[in-house]
Amino acid sequence: MPSSSCIKANLPNVFRHSRYSNIRGILDCTEIYIERPRNLQLQAATWSDYKKHNTFKVLVVITPRGRIGFLSSAWGGKASDVYITGNSGFLDLVEEYDSYMADRGFPIAADLLERKAELLIPPGARGSEQMTAQQVEKTHKIANLRIHVERAIRRLKLYKIFTGILPITLLPLIDDMLTCCAGLCNLQNPLVK
16 A cells, blocks of 8 residues: 555545545445365355345555555455454554544544544445435545545456356465455556546
8 A cells, every 4th residue: 555645646636626635545345156065164255245145355455546555365255344444454554633534334533543544434324314415425426536446346346257156176376366456457547637
């Protein structure tokens, strides 16, 4: 993960001229389909209720320019986004006064606060109350900036090896394959200029 000073020196205008000028990264998790293991314990560990398939899950943190700055090891699809974030080593890289964007599925604000950092997530509608105009505007702004992590993940998953169901025989190599493909993604033009 590049340092805060390096990211600020290369901050795209869309971030520089906004309330989000302290942004260091945008987080999201993605899942990769795998063949169903024969081992029942491995089946249970890799089953994703969200995808209704056996998967491996990985945390991706991109820089404001859209480069992949952090990629966790692959975890079984059963692992939650919060669990992966807390156990991947990502939190050890957080510096004081950093800001990170994520969707509502990342309740890690307390973990970041311990490190004097900030989590920016879209405000949620409380109960059946209608969102205020300020909440709608904040949600729109964060969503427009957070979409870049989805674009970076799409780049990563466009490599043919990840487009189908990954054979069980390749599972020992998944972390290396993800790292190589992420490096190739970072050699492409930046997503955000």
